[in-house]
Amino acid sequence: MRLDVVGLHCTRGYRSLFSELAFTLEAGQLLLVEGHNGSGKTTLLKTLAGLREPDAGQVLWEQQQPIVWLGHSNGIKDDLTALENLQMMQVMAGADSLLRRDAKSCISTLERMGLAGNGHRFPRHFSAGMKRRLALCRLLLSSACLWILDEPQAALDKAGIQLFEALLAEHLAQGGSAIMTSHHHVGLQGSHIQRLLLAA
């Protein structure tokens, strides 16, 4: 997988957030997008995910690939149980046939995310951190090579952050890539990590 960003320019209202932005992301690499509130991180991530058009420039894929998108909103349904939410995530990730949906993998995913025993509960009764853990289950249920994550650690406790970082490290070690924002310290290190500071 290879993603090239060339001459990217985005405005919001009358304000230019960034221009002539360029970078390349390859298999196994993580891009950390940093910057203060309002500097344009979410706008950049949405543009990279194809959820909004840039004002100029291009986002080029070597080969169009499925992605996992996780924004500020958890994208979970309060009126479905946690397990039903996971089944929905499996379908969204491409398991469109009833036969391919796998209840066992949903249960083990909940266990891995520290939500064992909560499968038949409704997320409307979950804490904010539990909802974020449920949302992060989509990372385990998808085989997409690129994760685009907007403040994935929001609302997570220390154990939740460690769990997320372990998932991310595993994904990168397997040749996956990720682009994420964070106002928290990210405890991963190495030459496969790039940083991009937006300073609008």
Ligand SMILES: Nc1ncnc2c1ncn2[C@@H]1O[C@H](COP(=O)(O)OP(=O)(O)OP(=O)(O)O)[C@@H](O)[C@H]1O
């Ligand atoms: N729908 C919108 N219409 C007009 N301006 C917007 C809209 N959404 C965001 N903006 C503006 O775009 C700028 C960048 O917003 P963005 O959400 O990308 O910032 P951010 O770096 O992700 O911020 P934060 O760290 O607070 O999440 C801000 O100045 C914001 O006011």
